[in-house]
Amino acid sequence: MTFLVDEEITFRKLEILLAFMETGNLARTAEKLDISTVSVHRALHSLETGARCALFRLEGRNLLPTDAARTLADVAREVVRTMSEGVRATREVAGYSADRIRIGSLYSLTSRTVPKVIMGMKLRKPDLHTELVLGSNADLLQKLRDGAVDAVLMAIPDDAQDVESEPLFEDDIFFAAPTGSRYAEMAEVDLGACRHERFVSLSEGFVTYSGFMESFRIADFTPDVVMRTGDIFSLMNLVSGGVGYTLLPGRVRGALPQNVRLVPLQPKYLVRQTIAVNFLRTRERDPNLLALLALCRSSKAELA
Template identity: 30%
Template structure:
């Protein structure tokens, strides 16, 4: 009786499976010795498993390249599939481990740079009072970077502004409202004003965050609503850098209040009408959650009123 194709595939998988982790590591190291060191296995074992996988597949997976090696086309295809499979296996192992011991779980939390000053430390401090054994990996970046990492499964939860209503694959809830102010050099004519209309800024030079940041998205939208295109003098990746450029007299910026107080050389002027942004907690709609992730999400929801 002939063997069915799916049975042949199953036999192939069984033969090449021991080499999958090696291929994933080899893609990063391009060197068999460093791969063996990274995985803490003898170098002959690495060579033997790779040779066995190549024999089973009927094609070479690696080839010499200078003093190292590189993946062949077949090796690249197999390695890309292996990376996806390993991510699923790692997620399953993590879920199983935390199901047994949820009090010692792990949460990967992404957030915007600006939120690391007060909101994130406050949420973590309060949560750890009830779950002192939960470990956190904190990932900072732009709004777009956080969205990309959420979709890729690289972070469990992310604190973003604004909430990603444009992506049906993500869900979440609002956590707090944050007022946005006009930051100007303290010698600027607007520094003494009690309030400023955004339309008055049409001739100003702006210092702003790069595209992909939530604040930049909000500022661009406000400029469009006010009927002008912003004159951008400098773009940065850190709000502290933006404030420093404002203090140096290089432009004005749209930023949240600087806590604990306005830095030297900068005046913060409220806008009229008042401008706020919603900061929310976001996660993939269909992604499973470990007990630790679920507990932290519920904690943030419960403390919603206390962090405003």
């Protein structure tokens, strides 16, 4: 079924009606909306034409609403609210969200990079609400494509033509060992000589897991992984507890348990990660993302 609304009835005229119903006076309505009294009167009369019924009656020099006007105002209030929400939702789908930004991040970036980004955004846009979503590279990339987050702090994804990335810093992978172990005081670790050791690792989907596997590919053996975990802080605690060794990015150094050491790998096993702020190319004009990019570009030295 097709519903037709007379062209005389517009959102602007409905807003004028609502203002008039609130103030009860043509002059006060004009003052509130910063328009002339004549414009208010014309809009109300035009609504009567479009509704094809009397909405007001004159008592002396006063224009008073009828029950029909009150009914139309009740409907107009809901229509204007629904349209306002619809416009907001449309802008979000198109990549424009005025009052919030949802930032995804790797767990390993929460000890230094994420707090600096959030505080920087608060200074740049005090009225902007920031939401933080944590996950693996794979999870965060999917959330970015699904529109669940607006930008992601993670490694630059491979073969993602739909994603724009602004590199922030490069990070090396280190051998993580508890103090007291034979590796803790080494100048560098020969990963190829660790075939007999037990290891712990992150789950698949994390960039650190990818670096972990790439280093062992170079070492030409499959590590004996006795346990996997879904966040890097649990992984560090497993190393601290002596469950196994692992490979960790240098950015977690400030969050390490006291009895865990990061030891450089021999250069041939070195794997480097490039951490970036990533967002969809279709959203490159979003004002909130532009503010985030400006912050990251001006603060790169502080974010590493």
